[in-house]
Amino acid sequence: MAAKERTLSIIKPDATRRNLTGKINARFEDNGLRIIAQKRLWLTEEQAKKFYDVHKDRPFYGELVNFMISGPVVVQVLEGDDAVALNRKVMGATNLANADEGTIRKDFAESIEANSVHGSDSLDNAAREIRFFFSETEVVG
């Protein structure tokens, strides 16, 4: 039986700029993911650097941080059966050139960087990333 999981999602600045929050949220809901917590934030440079700390040695780290603070984001907790893997499937591949038809990134991404959404890549990272943005009382299920 599939396990009920929670994962962290971020609607990135390229998508909020183009007013796509509702369209992207519909993709989650249509695919069986429940948005159980959500808030719109403008990340500080310090927050973005800390969130993407795992990528600090990659050549695109500086650009990625600058992109993530270029406009508001919507951070959210998604819940559902196998939510971590399911969300990665709904999102599509990092590079839209490799993303499957019907995925968020295939339909909305502008580039490999401005790819509209973030989603946790493991259950452990999901728990860590949810804690980064939400307190226990903000996630009501």
Ligand code: GDP
């Ligand atoms: P994800 O888990 O699919 O989001 O991909 P990664 O963890 O590998 O990368 C994190 C984020 O960094 C991606 O979602 C993109 O926004 C950005 N990114 C990944 N690869 C590149 C790249 O080659 N160039 C640039 N500029 N950004 C990238």
